[in-house]
Amino acid sequence: MIPFIDLKAQYRALKPQIQARIDRVLEHGQYILGPEVAELETALQAYTGAAHCITVASGTEALLIGLMAIGLKPGDEVITTAFTFAATAEMIVLLGGKPVFVDIEPDTCNLDAGRIEAAITPRTRAIMPVSLFGQCADMEAINAVARRHKLAVIEDAAQSFGADYQGAKSCNTSTIGSASFFPSKPLGCYGDGGAIFTSDAELAQACREIRVHGQSKRYTHTRIGVGGRMDTLQCAIVLAKLERFEWELARRAEAGALYNQLLDEAGIERVQQKPGRNSVYAQYTVFVDQREACQQKLKDAGIPTAVHYPIPLNEQPAYRELAGGGPTPLAAAAAKRVLSLPMSADITPDLQRQVVQALRQATGRR
């Protein structure tokens, strides 16, 4: 079986840097909020162009802390997409808020900006688009709606660190950007990690305090917070991985372009990338019918695949009752047909040809 995401090749390429970084942390022994934490925050902040970066325990924690920082209250509504990982809506619900699901653009699977305004009510507090599969939603249109209605925009950028939206970096396209360093994300650590980005100094300060139990200084708890720090070792690992990140992004772009070409030649439907929205291809995703049979045939050919995501959140048992918004038929249709193919910076063109050839056979094309 070929790897779905080749993290071992990445480790082999970066082993000396990663080991040196880990050793340094073990030598200085500042495992919590050690020097690598601030070093990583400075590097990521500079990379995205946002004025502030606050590392946190995970992408989920980044969403939670961001929502706490904007002051989400019970009963507040947040407009988001049902076609995402559960964490997006989960953190809204955890704070007593109500996720209001709006349908997607069928070709990108991103939140459809054109449908947001109709879902706004006096209780709406924020919009939370997800940069799904590594491509931003139409942030300009989303920000314009938000400005008209004085709403915050939180980009769930868990899959899109490194992506561009009209020349701006993902994570720096709205009020708050929220990244994940889960190992399989485009920029990953070796455990859990995440980061919050904002150019609003007050929100940044709020996030910093919420991250450590609402402390404005040691043992002065100014607000309610969480234990949400990213540990020094994980920050050190991301710092080592940053050394090859630009190369990886270029490789991902090449691999994405090759898949596009091969699949278009084969007549296989795929997620589209829009002009001005450069994807980092956290997932490379196609649309197929009879997905289970197709997945089995690919598996038999030694090719692993994954489904992101099989059930939209508004059809999930935990969310059915409390979700707002109308039905989202486009999200429901996408959930039945999406299939993600092996993708990473280290995938070779030969392997990609093999994947598409197997997919041709599995879908009955020669």
Ligand SMILES: *Cc1c(COP(=O)(O)O)cnc(C)c1O
């Ligand atoms: C991975 C992911 C998250 C959660 O990130 P963790 O670091 O695993 O907590 C949230 N939203 C989306 C869209 C994700 O893909």
